[in-house]
Amino acid sequence: MSDSKFSRRQIVAAAGAVPLAAGATRALAQQAKGTPLAGDFALPDPPGERMRWAVVGLGNFAVGEVIPGIRQSRHARMTAFVSGSPAKQADLGARYGVERFYNYADFDRIADDPEIDCVYIVLPVGLHAEYTIRALRAGKHVLCEKPMASTSAECEAMIAAATAANRQLGVAYRIHFEPTNLRAKQLIEAGELGDLRFISCDHGFNANPDWPPHVWRLQKDLAGGGSMYDIGIYGLNTSLMMIGDDGPAEVSATYSYPKDDPRFREVEGGIDFRLRTRKGLTISGSSSYCWSPYISSQRYMGSQASLFMKPATTYDENHIVLEGNGPQRTIGAGDPWGQFAAQIDAFSLAARANRAHRTPGEMGLRDIRIIEAMYRSADSGGATLAL
Numbered sequence: 001m002s003d004s005k006f007s008r009r010q011i012v013a014a015a016g017a018v019p020l021a022a023g024a025t026r027a028l029a030q031q032a033k034g035t036p037l038a039g040d041f042a043l044p045d046p047p048g049e050r051m052r053w054a055v056v057g058l059g060n061f062a063v064g065e066v067i068p069g070i071r072q073s074r075h076a077r078m079t080a081f082v083s084g085s086p087a088k089q090a091d092l093g094a095r096y097g098v099e100r101f102y103n104y105a106d107f108d109r110i111a112d113d114p115e116i117d118c119v120y121i122v123l124p125v126g127l128h129a130e131y132t133i134r135a136l137r138a139g140k141h142v143l144c145e146k147p148m149a150s151t152s153a154e155c156e157a158m159i160a161a162a163t164a165a166n167r168q169l170g171v172a173y174r175i176h177f178e179p180t181n182l183r184a185k186q187l188i189e190a191g192e193l194g195d196l197r198f199i200s201c202d203h204g205f206n207a208n209p210d211w212p213p214h215v216w217r218l219q220k221d222l223a224g225g226g227s228m229y230d231i232g233i234y235g236l237n238t239s240l241m242m243i244g245d246d247g248p249a250e251v252s253a254t255y256s257y258p259k260d261d262p263r264f265r266e267v268e269g270g271i272d273f274r275l276r277t278r279k280g281l282t283i284s285g286s287s288s289y290c291w292s293p294y295i296s297s298q299r300y301m302g303s304q305a306s307l308f309m310k311p312a313t314t315y316d317e318n319h320i321v322l323e324g325n326g327p328q329r330t331i332g333a334g335d336p337w338g339q340f341a342a343q344i345d346a347f348s349l350a351a352r353a354n355r356a357h358r359t360p361g362e363m364g365l366r367d368i369r370i371i372e373a374m375y376r377s378a379d380s381g382g383a384t385l386a387l
């Protein structure tokens, strides 16, 4: 991540909110350049008509990205925080004008709070299913962070709870709202690469066993799985996003980390995998908690041109290098920071209409089933398994 992300975060936090007019101006500028828009850039709703959001878990990602994203959105506003820390609630409440606070014990009281329409679950993975189901039973729509849950059985229970409550359940796959990835998808679908022949995706970083947000990532009960659950899932989900109506048919995988590394007693530190789609395309990927620096790379090889993205799935520097079909081109299709607000806006509009979000619970379930198959394959020495 670049320094620019932190300066932008600081600016957003200090200012409290980015003026809505700035987003609209940027959207118009993007339209003028002919680039695709990541979200719904219609006029903002008046504050009284925006969907009202509670954020559950005030950790690193919630404070750094989710909360500023909600403040930048056009169809949402924050009304409540759920946290085990009254001090964080007081601090963030003062900064963002939020006055309704709940903790994990009294969470179910949100059922009686008409000032909450949507709940954003930003907790460790092992808690996603419990709090998602409790929120759905309280009658709220839920956007849950990735990966959806610890197991496919939990994902199925979450989907069943959404159906029973007649509420929407989305998984926060932000790349589906990131302008440069949407541009890449548009280029692939327009045939710029010719026939797509091969995809590779590599994501990883070096897990720090002493840093609180990484501590729970190394504990199976809170993390669900290892690097593939946390970081490899970006490559998996982004690759599948790019191939449209094609889908995975079989998978094989092997573990790839030092077995004597004390960080990885409970979860895997790295995995290499190979997916074959129904149409015969290969997606080759890797994820790791043992790499430096932070790596986020996607490559799409076609019969006429190839598209490289590094970084591919970050918050502010994603870009495309397109080779073949003429001179090499570098494409950055818009401000990646906008993906957070665009995702919130899209879910707000879906919830208001009570229709499925672009990245629904079923997509989260699909990905967890694939990762579970990767683990089964790796456990059996790399066998190819049908999906």
Ligand code: NDP
Residues within 6 Å of the ligand: 057, 058, 059, 060, 061, 062, 082, 083, 084, 085, 088, 122, 123, 124, 125, 127, 145, 146, 147, 172, 174, 212, 213, 214, 216, 222, 230
């Ligand atoms: P953090 O550890 O920074 O935050 C998690 C928060 O959950 C804590 O601060 C705490 O908030 C709350 N919490 C409740 N119970 C526990 C517990 N037993 N142990 C630890 N925390 C607990 O993690 P992240 O912010 O990095 O990750 C949170 C979620 O966001 C995860 O699902 C992760 O996968 C996802 N994420 C998504 C990203 C993306 O790009 N989409 C990027 C990074 C993370 P409090 O003190 O308020 O109770």
